[in-house]
Structure formats: C-alpha cells, structure tokens
Amino acid sequence: MTLARSLPDSATEWWIYLGAFSLYVLTRLVLAWRQARKDGADHPVRAAFSEEEPEESNTSVAIGAFRSYRQLAGFVGGTVAIVLVATLTDGPLRLMLMCTLAPVIVMALAYLDFRLARTARQRSAGSFGGGRRGA
Structure with missing residues (x-):
C-alpha cells in the first residue's frame, strides 16, 4: 500500500x-x-445561477455516475489524452500541452454535461405540456 495515492502533498x-x-x-x-439570453430571459445571469439539474428518469441509460455513453467516453478519452501527454512528453512541451489540452478537455466535458442537462430539461418540459417557466 505504499503506492496508494492520498490527498495532494503540495499546494x-x-x-x-x-x-x-x-x-x-x-x-x-x-x-x-x-442559453438564457437565447431563450429571452429577463435576467440571464439570475437564470444561469438558478439553473436546476433535471430529475433523473428511469428511461435514461445510466452507466455508473455517468448519464450516457457519450459522457463516459468523453471522460475516458480525456483521461487517456492527459495521461498520454503526461507520460510521453517532458519539459516545456509537457507544460505547454498540459496548459492547453487539460483546460480544453475540461471545457468540453462541461459542454457535454450542459447539453445533456438541457436536453433532459426540454424533454421533461415537453412531456408535462409546460413550456418555459415564469421568472
């Protein structure tokens, strides 16, 4: 167990x-x-902070903590890309790639999560006959 990783050691x-x-x-x-600006919300910043995650439905396919196969593939692909960069490069090249690649992967995963949540919200709003909620 000497190789087991614990909390980070450095700041x-x-x-x-x-x-x-x-x-x-x-x-x-x-x-x-x-999205709130596109939908014509009166206060888009307030709408962005009050965005709620849709309720989980039993009809969606969940894989562990992931909502879809795309989410799982994005997480695994991003992890593999970062590990490959960290192991196959060294010095300034590693620093440059990690400072550009890791943020792009994190933003891509955030976009994927946002799209999945937006689709689920639209599906649940359409299934209950409701449209946009009042602000």
Whole structure:
C-alpha cells in the first residue's frame, strides 16, 4: 500500500485541482447564461445561477455516475489524452500541452454535461405540456 495515492502533498496540486473545478463551473455558468439570453430571459445571469439539474428518469441509460455513453467516453478519452501527454512528453512541451489540452478537455466535458442537462430539461418540459417557466 505504499503506492496508494492520498490527498495532494503540495499546494500546487491543490491549485491545479481547484483550477480545473473552477473552470468547469465557470464554463457551465457561461453556457447557461448564453442559453438564457437565447431563450429571452429577463435576467440571464439570475437564470444561469438558478439553473436546476433535471430529475433523473428511469428511461435514461445510466452507466455508473455517468448519464450516457457519450459522457463516459468523453471522460475516458480525456483521461487517456492527459495521461498520454503526461507520460510521453517532458519539459516545456509537457507544460505547454498540459496548459492547453487539460483546460480544453475540461471545457468540453462541461459542454457535454450542459447539453445533456438541457436536453433532459426540454424533454421533461415537453412531456408535462409546460413550456418555459415564469421568472
């Protein structure tokens, strides 16, 4: 068990994890804001912050914690790409690739999650006969 990984040892690792999480949240908020503006919301920022995740339905295919095969494939593909860059490169090339590739992968996963949530919301709004909720 000496190779078992625990919490990060350095402050730099904590900043990297916090940065990836912040980038994901910021991307989701920007996407929700743009969607609210497109839908004609009176207060798009307020609508972006009050965005709710749709209720899980029994009709959707869930794979573990993932809602779809696309989500699982995106997560696995992103992980493989980052691991390959981290193991096959070194020095300034690794730093440049990790500073460009990792944020793009995080934003792509946030976009995929946003699209899945938007589709589920539209499906649930259409199935109940309701349209847009009042603000």
